Amino acid sequence: MTGPGRNAETGPEHGTGPEHGTGPEHGTGPEPQPRHPGAHPGPHPRPGTRPLLALAALCAALFTAAAVTVAVRHGAPLAPEQAAHHWALAHRGEPLRSAAGALTATGSGPVPYLMAVLAGLLAGRGARGRLRAVVCTVAVLAVGQAVRYGLMELLARPRPTPADWAGRASGYAFPSGHATTSVLAAGLLAWGIARYAGRGPARTWCAVLALWAVAVGLTRVYLGVHWPGDVLGGWLLAATVLSLALLLERYVLPDRDAADGVPEPGGAGPA
Numbered sequence: 001m002t003g004p005g006r007n008a009e010t011g012p013e014h015g016t017g018p019e020h021g022t023g024p025e026h027g028t029g030p031e032p033q034p035r036h037p038g039a040h041p042g043p044h045p046r047p048g049t050r051p052l053l054a055l056a057a058l059c060a061a062l063f064t065a066a067a068v069t070v071a072v073r074h075g076a077p078l079a080p081e082q083a084a085h086h087w088a089l090a091h092r093g094e095p096l097r098s099a100a101g102a103l104t105a106t107g108s109g110p111v112p113y114l115m116a117v118l119a120g121l122l123a124g125r126g127a128r129g130r131l132r133a134v135v136c137t138v139a140v141l142a143v144g145q146a147v148r149y150g151l152m153e154l155l156a157r158p159r160p161t162p163a164d165w166a167g168r169a170s171g172y173a174f175p176s177g178h179a180t181t182s183v184l185a186a187g188l189l190a191w192g193i194a195r196y197a198g199r200g201p202a203r204t205w206c207a208v209l210a211l212w213a214v215a216v217g218l219t220r221v222y223l224g225v226h227w228p229g230d231v232l233g234g235w236l237l238a239a240t241v242l243s244l245a246l247l248l249e250r251y252v253l254p255d256r257d258a259a260d261g262v263p264e265p266g267g268a269g270p271a
Contacts (some may be wrong), residue, residue, distance in 0.1 A: 049247065056243035063175075063236035066229060067155060070174050075157035081227040085160055088222045092166060100219040101167055107178035107216035112185035116141045119192030123253070136245075136252055137188045141181070144241040148180045148234070160224055169225035176226045179217035179234025186213040187242040 069078075077085070105111075120134030149171075157174035159165075171177070186209035194202040217235060220226040 052243050052247050056240055056247070059236050059240040059243060063233060063240060066233045066236065067151070067174070070155055070157050070229065070233075075155070075173070077160075077227045078229065081229055084221055084228045085164070085224065088224055089164055092222065092224075096222075097166055100222050103215055104167060104178060104219040104223060106212075107182040107219075112141060112181045113138065115185040115189045119188040122189075122192035122196040129253075133192075133253055137192070140188060140241065140245045141184050144184045144238060145177070145181060147241065148175055148177060148237055151175060151237070152177070157227075157230070160227065164224040167219075167223040167225055173226055173230045175233035175237050176217065176220050176230040177234070178220050179213075179226075179231040180238045181234075182213040182216040183235050183238035184241060186210060187238065191242075191246070 116137040117134050120132075120137040121130050123137070124130030124133035152172045152174060155174050156172050159169060159173040190202065190206040190209050193205045196202075213235075217231040220231055221228050
């Protein structure tokens with residue numbers, strides 16, 4: 001018979017719905033594959049080309065404006081820079097002075113290069129991928145420092161008077177080497193963490209690294225060895241270099257999952 005009673009037996013309550021044998025828990029659907037404990041998260045989402053170009057252009061334009069201001073004034077500080085310098089001198093005391101000296105030391109020397117190496121180790125996958133990533137991160141840091149040094153020699157901005165210094169310094173003032181290097185190192189390590197753990201888990205570390213880089217730059221003003229404009233110029237220069245490096249990422253460092261034969265979401269695996 002095909003009456004209402006017969007039709008009722010074909011409803012979901014009699015085994016035709018997903019809760020009665022058609023779902024993965026009943027063996028008829030694909031079971032999710034467990035992730036290997038040491039596996040990386042999914043493919044790294046790369047930022048778009050246009051936003052990176054816009055960011056690089058904006059930072060480069062602001063840096064150029066700062067550099068032109070320094071050149072036109074022959075290195076003479078602006079009134080706000082002088083005010084900040086005088087404030088630092090008036091509020092310099094212990095234990096802040098020792099803490100600033102310890103923090104500023106992390107913005108140069110081996111620490112930034114160790115951070116760049118760690119960034120490459122986190123970003124790469126496999127021995128060859130890690131080696132390539134380390135070479136790239138160290139190269140970005142070295143190129144950024146080389147550009148900074150060339151601009152510093154070209155603009156030749158004098159530092160504040162050495163009698164006001166509470167730390168070591170050498171060379172000209174603009175742009176600040178510590179500010180440039182710390183932002184480069186922080187940006188590279190944040191990128192490495194993001195590639196390793198994904199954007200979500202990396203947000204906390206990115207915030208910590210950003211605070212560290214900003215603090216290193218501020219110590220240069222507090223210790224009296226740089227004008228605030230020098231630090232701002234270093235930040236802008238580093239942001240420009242990092243933006244350009246991210247534009248080249250897809251060409252120099254192909255996606256780690258695709259390179260290792262791991263299928264993209266929704267794609268087929270290797271034959």
